[in-house]
Amino acid sequence: MSESAKSQSFALARDVLRIEAEAVAALENRLHEGFAEAVRLILDCRGRVVVTGLGKSGLIARKIAATLNSTRVPALYLHPAEALHGDLGALAAGDVVIALSYGGETEELLKLLAWIQRLGLHLIALTGVPASTLGRNAQAVLDVSVAREACPHGLAPTASTTAALAMGDALAMTVAAARGFAAADFAELHPGGRLGRQLTPVAELMHAGDKIPRVPPQAAFSDLLYEMSRKGLGMTTVVDEQGKLLGLISDGDLRRLLERHGAAAVDLRAADCMTARPVTIPATMLAPAALRLMETRKITSLPVLDAAGALAGVVHLHDLWTTGMI
Numbered sequence: 001m002s003e004s005a006k007s008q009s010f011a012l013a014r015d016v017l018r019i020e021a022e023a024v025a026a027l028e029n030r031l032h033e034g035f036a037e038a039v040r041l042i043l044d045c046r047g048r049v050v051v052t053g054l055g056k057s058g059l060i061a062r063k064i065a066a067t068l069n070s071t072r073v074p075a076l077y078l079h080p081a082e083a084l085h086g087d088l089g090a091l092a093a094g095d096v097v098i099a100l101s102y103g104g105e106t107e108e109l110l111k112l113l114a115w116i117q118r119l120g121l122h123l124i125a126l127t128g129v130p131a132s133t134l135g136r137n138a139q140a141v142l143d144v145s146v147a148r149e150a151c152p153h154g155l156a157p158t159a160s161t162t163a164a165l166a167m168g169d170a171l172a173m174t175v176a177a178a179r180g181f182a183a184a185d186f187a188e189l190h191p192g193g194r195l196g197r198q199l200t201p202v203a204e205l206m207h208a209g210d211k212i213p214r215v216p217p218q219a220a221f222s223d224l225l226y227e228m229s230r231k232g233l234g235m236t237t238v239v240d241e242q243g244k245l246l247g248l249i250s251d252g253d254l255r256r257l258l259e260r261h262g263a264a265a266v267d268l269r270a271a272d273c274m275t276a277r278p279v280t281i282p283a284t285m286l287a288p289a290a291l292r293l294m295e296t297r298k299i300t301s302l303p304v305l306d307a308a309g310a311l312a313g314v315v316h317l318h319d320l321w322t323t324g325m326i
Contacts, residue, residue: 012152015150016150019147019149019150019159020150020162020163022159023146023147023150023160023162023163024162024166026146026147026163027144027163030143031170034142034143035140035142035170035171035174037140038098038124038140038171039171039175039178041122041124041139041140042068042073042096045073045094045095046094047092047094047096048074048075048076048095048096049065049068049074049075049096050075050076050090050091050095050096050097050098051064051068051075051097051098051099052078052097052098052099052112053080053100053101053109054079054080054081054101054106056157056161057100057101057161057164058079058080059161060100060161060165063165063168064098064165064168064171067169071176071179071181073175073176073179076090078090080108080109080112083108083112084112091115091119092119093120095119096121096122097116097124098123098124098125098126098168099123099124099125099126100125100126100127101125101127102127102128102129102145102157102160103127103132104125104127104128104129104130104131104132104135105133105134106134110134113134122139122140123140124138124139124140124141124142125137125138125140125141125142126142126144126164127141127142127143127144127145128143128145128146128160129145142167144164145163147159201283201285201286201287202281202284202285202286202287202290203283203284203304205287205319206312206314206319207231207313207315207316207319208312208313209313211231211314212231212237212311212313213231213233213314214227214237214238214239215236215239215270216240216241216270217238217240217269217271217274218270218271219238219269220269221265221267221268221269222266223270224236224249224254225254228251228254233314233316234251234300235248235250235251235314236248236249237249237303237311237314238270238274243311244310244311245278245305246271246274247270247271247274247276247278248275249274249275250300250301253274279297279299280303280304281293281302281303281304281305281315282304282305282307283305283312284307290302290315291317291321294317294320299317300316300317301314301316301317302314302315
């Protein structure tokens with residue numbers, strides 16, 4: 001490609017990105033009663049959210065349905081043409097319908113209106129023409145109009161589909177926040193792949209039960225060495241008779257004690273060697289947060305506490321590295 005062709009390509013690409021960015025930014029000023037009503041309708045929905053659209057709008061509709069599902073809002077995509085040829089049974093009492101049509105006059109969608117009204121379903125419209133037939137028949141209208149498409153000829157749906165996608169994301173995220181959807185919920189719905197690993201709580205990665213290195217406060221120096229060597233985590237916890245965490249001893253602590261006391265260090269007990277009130281984390285902490293804490297504080301192993309504050313396990317830096325999240 002010549003330098004002139006490259007320059008023209010970059011100029012066009014910048015125009016496309018600028019036009020689409022402006023289209024999305026303009027939506028911020030349209031978050032009025034229609035948006036609030038759409039959120040309310042979905043929050044009050046006792047069935048499923050059925051998202052429909054044709055062509056490029058149909059592709060955006062699929063994405064919106066997928067995003068709702070990923071945030072624990074039961075949703076499905078309904079192809080409007082196929083609905084008219086046998087799939088109308090996908091609609092049921094209690095559902096909320098989100099219909100996407102930039103012009104608001106898509107024939108197949110308008111034919112669905114009678115069935116939607118017959119079932120008494122609430123309709124949310126994402127359209128660039130709020131006064132269209134679709135907009136007039138919706139209980140909530142989200143205006144996704146754009147000044148122009150990013151297509152050089154003004155024909156291919158580009159800025160308009162980007163605006164609809166962004167508005168759908170805004171709607172889904174607002175509903176998720178209103179329902180108290182948290183990172184732990186997201187982790188539960190995304191158990192596979194890198195995302196699932198990133199959302200894994202340390203309780204699923206930690207060493208628990210007999211794998212926890214632990215000694216009583218009166219344990220001898222030799223017992224500390226044995227426990228640390230046997231469990232292979234480079235540390236041991238110090239616990240009382242009820243299993244309450246009293247402190248922590250790392251292999252670095254032992255080296256420093258030997259440097260300071262020499263041979264006399266072997267006469268010390270666990271209570272003399274431990275760091276009282278060590279850094280701990282809750283079992284519910286997600287793996288990335290634990291990794292960030294350990295790397296920031298330069299800690300290799302962390303005691304993990306349960307909801308009652310009792311020692312539940314120990315997580316090692318290598319346990320987090322091997323999840324593949326970094």
